[in-house]
Amino acid sequence: MGVIQATLMLFLIFFGLMFVGVPISVSIGVASISILLTGFDLDALAYIVAQRCFSGIDSFGLLALPFFMLAGSIMNKGGIARRLVRLARCFVGKIPGYLAATNVLTNMFFGAISGSSVAAASAVGKIMGPLEKQENYEDAYAAAINICSAPTGVIIPPSGPLILFSLTAGGVSVSALFMAGYIPGILLGLCVMAVAIIIAKKKGYTGSTVKEDASTLxxxxDAIPCILMMVIVMGGILLGWFTATEAGIVACLYCIVLGFLYRELTVKQLWNLMSECMMDTAVILFLIAASNIMSYAMSFTGIPAALSAMLMSITDNKYILLLIMNVFLLVLGMFLDLTPAVLIFTPIFLPIATGFGMNPVHFGVMLILNLAIGSVTPPVGSVLFVGCNVANVTMEEVTKYIVPTFVAMVVALMLVTYIPALTLFIPQLAGLI
Structure with missing residues (x-):
């Protein structure tokens, strides 16, 4: 079978099964096995599939994912989000759209601790929504800003998708990726905040009249213990005290202790959160196993090399190639959730990017930023769905505010793409690359 026929067959089966409602991990597995059936007999294929599934999840580094997921869930229930909201309000000041800017900054804080955009959209949205309603903010505007600022959680470390990229890319340093995420994540948040303030001025949203009972000090x-977790986790990784996986365990233990100290977490809640985390981890592991079969199928049929040759035949200008990759990832990010997209497209685009001299750490942050932006767009935007559900608004209502904010997010993406120093400065300063 030729490369073109294999590519068409693989993606037609994959998207066709997804369209009729087959779970994405099953769609990936069936599409990949269908391609491999053209080159192997059933006995050999059974051995290859089992081997690829096992090798895909046989990684110590993969343990970091469930631990950081659990830490984010505990934060959501343990009163940490509320304290971060109050801290963010102190930083923002009395600017137009004060509460919307607070929402953005809180999501950045929350992302720097939990690493989950969905958790941020849910936890912060539930707190900010009633406050913004008191100030007569339009529900759709408040929801849109919350939705578009939540993806900072997967760029600012610790970040599950960056860990996943590290494993899929064949061992790119997690520490370097974490350090590389700070400036792009902050830049993304500032671009969203700028749009929020501009719209707030036009709508006449002034500074907040809500009075704080407590002093700024x-x-x-009260928020220092929450922020301290970020310092302990990232400082420990940088100083070599523990690996990213061990940092996830430290984050879990710290959040559990903090939740009980704040008296907002019970043993029953913790048990339920651990059960939910185990279920979510099982889904992700199955997805990773299936994606590893797809990676093998693509390598076997020569799809990545063919795509690379095709792109190079269009142009050898790396700036144009980066633009093509960004457009492709932005469009595909609208139809694929972040986790499977990382697993599918890393093996395809990473060799192309490194082929024209792009640093793998720079590419990883660009990839995750692309797909994070996709999480706020229909029809398969997980953050969009959560944010709309929390605010009790429809996708149609928030779209008019998401469009200008989306443009600002793409501006941040272009800056990160074409100015490598924004990504590589901190890792280089720390001696990680």
Missing amino acids: KIFL
């Missing part, structure tokens, strides 16, 4: 002291 007390609010800051």
Whole structure:
């Protein structure tokens, strides 16, 4: 079978099964096995599939994912989000769209601790929504800003998708990726905040009239234990005290202790959160196993090399190639969730990017930023769905505010893409690359 026929067959089966409602991991597995059937007999194929599934999940580094997921869930229930909201309000000041800007900054804080955009959209949205309603903010506007700022959680470390990229890319340093995510994540948040303030001025949303019962000092002291987790986790990784996986365990233990100290987490809630995390981890592991079969199928049929040759035949200008990759990933990000997209497209685009001299760490942050932006767009935007559900608004209502914010997010993406120093400066400063 030729490369073109194999590519068409693989993706037609994959998207066709997804369209009729087959789970994405099953769609990936069936499409991949269908391609491999053209080159192997059933006995050999059974051995290859089993081997690829096992090798895909046989990784110590993969343990970091469930631990950081659990830490984010505990934060959501343990009163940490509320304290971060109060801290963010102190930083923002009395600017137009004060509460919307607070929402953005809180999502950045939350992302720097939990690493989950969906958790941020849910936890922060539930707190900010009632406050913004008191100030007569339009529900759709408030929801849109919450939705578009939540993806900072998967760029600012710790980040599950960056860990996943590291494993899929064949061992790119997690520490380097974590350090590389800070400036792009902050830049993304600032671009969203700028749009929020501009729209707030046009709509006449002034500074907040909500009065804080506590002093700024007390609010800051109350939030210090929350912020300290970020310092402990990232500092420990940088100083070599523990690996990213061990950092996930430290984050879980720290969040559990903090939740009980704040008296907002019970043993029953913790048990339920651990059960949910185990179920979510099983789904992700199955997805990774199936994606490893797809990676093998693509390598076997020569799809990545063919795509690379095709792109190079269009142009050898790396700036045009980067633009093509960005457009492709932005469009596909609208139809695929972040996790499977990382698993599918990393083996395809990473060799192309490194082929024209792009640093793998730079590419990884660009890839995750692309797909994070896709999580706020229909029809398969997980953050969009969660944010709309929390605010009790429809996708149609928030679209008019998401469109200008989406443009600002793409501006941040282009800056990150074409100015490597924004990504590589901190890792280089830390001696990680």
